[in-house]
Amino acid sequence: MDFGSINPVLLLASLMVAATPILLAALGELVVERAGVLNLGVEGMMIIGAICGFAVAVNTGSPVLGFVAAAGGGALLSLLFALLTQFALANQVASGLALTLFGLGLSALLGQGYVGIKPPPVGKLDIPLLGDIPVLGPILFSHDLMVYFGLGLVLAIWAMLKYTRAGLVLRAVGENHDAAHALGYKVVRIRVLAILFGGACAGLGGAYISLIRVPQWTEGMTAGAGWIALALVVFASWKAGRVLLGAWIFGGVTVLQLNLQAAGIAIPVEYLSMSPYLITILVLVIMSADRSRAPASLGRIFHASQ
Amino acid sequence: MNLTKLLATAAVALGLATTAMAQDKTKVGFIYVGPIGDGGWTYEHNKGRLAVEAHFGDKVETVYQESVPEGADAERAITQMALQGADLIFTTSFGYMEPTLAVAGKFPNVKFEHATGFKTAPNLATYSARFYEGRAVQGHIAGKMTKSNIVGYIASFPIPEVIRGINSAYIHAKKVNPDVEFKIIWAYTWFDPAKEADAATALIEQGADVILQHTDSTAPQAAAEKADNVITFGQASDMGEYAPMPRVSSIIDNWAPYYIARTQAVMDDTWESVQTWDGIGAGMVGIGEISSAVPEAIKAEALALKAALADGSDHPFTGPLKKQDGSDWLGDGETADDGTLLGMNFYVEGITGDIPN
Structure with missing residues (x-):
């Protein structure tokens, strides 16, 4: 047993990286669910984002364009979900599941020519002075831009939902779509926009895996991250701050359990492997013991005639 | 129990019927644990499958299923492949051992080969590399x-x-x-x-x-x-x-020669349940x-x-x-x-x- 070989600074730095993909995807889904739509296609949109981002980054040599394309790809796929559920009034659960299966298949097809290729490297944002601060520097100020983008997004979504009129309208649509409709809000339009936003965020999360965290393209590479993001939204009681906390706990415990194994800690590996899921759920369930609950119209179909 | 038996018999009959119809072609199935584009294990098994196609041309038809989870779900995938009339099925991961054994029991006329395992049956061979x-x-x-x-x-x-x-x-x-x-x-x-x-x-x-x-x-x-x-x-x-x-x-891992030899054995009706374990010397x-x-x-x-x-x-x-x-x-x-x-x-x-x- 050798705790000394675990470097807490490197550990915390890795935590930020491990948490970012699920954080981005979960934030997008949070907005979607706050608008009263349950999109189970996060995994599908993530993997589409992963391949779109990868393909564009490889072909243009620019990771930035890759991330833009990933957001576009994810949004485009989510548009399919929006058409099915908002206009054809299809069942949201079934459509979401279909979206995941479709996304996985389509990404495998798109990715045929990209196996074994290396993407252009994404530079780390080495902030000159802040990055040199001992301990805090490597943890907080030596990451790629997407990590900060994710943190900024948490703040932006929290503020938007809490303080702005747009956030209030979005929540109204999610809580009671009939009342929102009666007040003259365009329920379908608002929901489509929320779905597109969710798709774009999931796409960015996927591209973070294929361009930065792994970085390469392999079929099925998101390996369930989308489902974890979905669960995170529920356990975080649809609150942006708790999504961040959940993503950090999940990412942190994932990285920590690998480090504990490598350090030869005498805890059975089976317990270590399940610990990220257990601890994240436990913490968030305890926190959600307050009055928070799901948006009242979540998953219900809206039609203006009803 | 009776229902299972009935279904199994029907399945075998169906299997025989399909085999009889496509007698001129040997159908070889592959069950993969990952995607064929993983760049590693499954990628090499799939290269072996392509080599079988290239070697035998129209005399053979291959089918495969990717990313089949190890465990109970594998049994369904293998059964499906046997029902589709495969004459020879390679299940290419350790975790398929029990499912393959179970399906092999239900389809005595189909030949099965399980990679890296140790359980065999009259119609189930194992193969692995050192x-x-x-x-x-x-x-x-x-x-x-x-x-x-x-x-x-x-x-x-x-x-x-x-x-x-x-x-x-x-x-x-x-x-x-x-x-x-x-x-x-x-x-x-x-x-x-x-x-x-x-x-x-x-x-x-x-x-x-x-x-x-x-x-x-x-x-x-x-x-x-x-x-x-x-x-x-x-x-x-x-x-x-x-x-x-x-x-x-x-x-x-070089599976191609083995896959070609085993397919040939099925064609010649000389297939036997063996336990192959070859290393660097044999080129595997x-x-x-x-x-x-x-x-x-x-x-x-x-x-x-x-x-x-x-x-x-x-x-x-x-x-x-x-x-x-x-x-x-x-x-x-x-x-x-x-x-x-x-x-x-x-x-x-x-x-x-x-x-x-």
Whole structure:
């Protein structure tokens, strides 16, 4: 047993990286669910984002364009979900599941020519002075831009939902779509926009895996991250701050359990492997013991005639 | 029970009917544990499948299913393939052992081949490669090349095949570098690029400058490349796109000759249930080009070891060897028998940590 070989600074730095993909995807889904739509296609949109981002980054040599394309790809796929559920009034659960299966298949097809290729490297944002601060520097100020983008997004979504009129309208649509409709809000339009936003965020999360965290393209590479993001939204009681906390706990415990194994800690590996899921759920369930609950119209179909 | 029997009989009848209709073509099925684009294990099995197609042309039809989970769901996938009229089905992962055995019992006229397992039936053969011979060569290079004396090992599941690989690599690393230490992470997956990358990063952060992997994706290679000055080995496939650094060599599985021979046997009606276990000598295990990052002297030693393993003059498990608990395993000059190797469930002396159950 050798705790000394675990470097807490490197550990915390890795935590930020491990948490970012699920954080981005979960934030997008949070907005979607706050608008009263349950999109189970996060995994599908993530993997589409992963391949779109990868393909564009490889072909243009620019990771930035890759991330833009990933957001576009994810949004485009989510548009399919929006058409099915908002206009054809299809069942949201079934459509979401279909979206995941479709996304996985389509990404495998798109990715045929990209196996074994290396993407252009994404530079780390080495902030000159802040990055040199001992301990805090490597943890907080030596990451790629997407990590900060994710943190900024948490703040932006929290503020938007809490303080702005747009956030209030979005929540109204999610809580009671009939009342929102009666007040003259365009329920379908608002929901489509929320779905597109969710798709774009999931796409960015996927591209973070294929361009930065792994970085390469392999079929099925998101390996369930989308489902974890979905669960995170529920356990975080649809609150942006708790999504961040959940993503950090999940990412942190994932990285920590690998480090504990490598350090030869005498805890059975089976317990270590399940610990990220257990601890994240436990913490968030305890926190959600307050009055928070799901948006009242979540998953219900809206039609203006009803 | 009656219903199951009835269904099984109907299924067999259906299978026979389809076989009869397509008698001129032999249908060969493959069940894969990962996607064919994983760049490792499944990729090589699929290359074997393509070689069967290329060799037999129109006389053969192949079908495959990717990313089939190990366990109960595999039984459904294998049954489906048998119902579709496959004459010969290769199930290419250890976790398909019980499902394959169960389906083989229901379809006595279909031939089954299970990779890396040990259970057989009159219509179920097993085949595997002696990957541990390749691991010995890797261990030798790893022991010589490491500067931190820490070798990281990303293991998948605690099954004999993986444990054999760890032991073989460790024995040969230790032989050339007495100070070497292995850090082992059990990933509990064959294929999860993000998790494999995290595992590699964790090992590198703890000082490992050599990463060995028994998982199927190239993610650990990419993680090592980012870290600089860390060397890796291709697993199952050459992974040559990461040469000369970090990938300095590889173990390549070459299934094509075996798949072609077994398909031929089904065509000639000479197929028998056998247990094939071939290594470097028979060409089932290949050692990928040792890259320029390895000094000439070490490369020559590694190639000499490979040659000795191929012609049988050396064996990766040659005594004196002790088990992890200090008890004697092999006496001086004694080599391990296949039975012990196939069921290997212990570390050799010197490896720290426990094998998960």
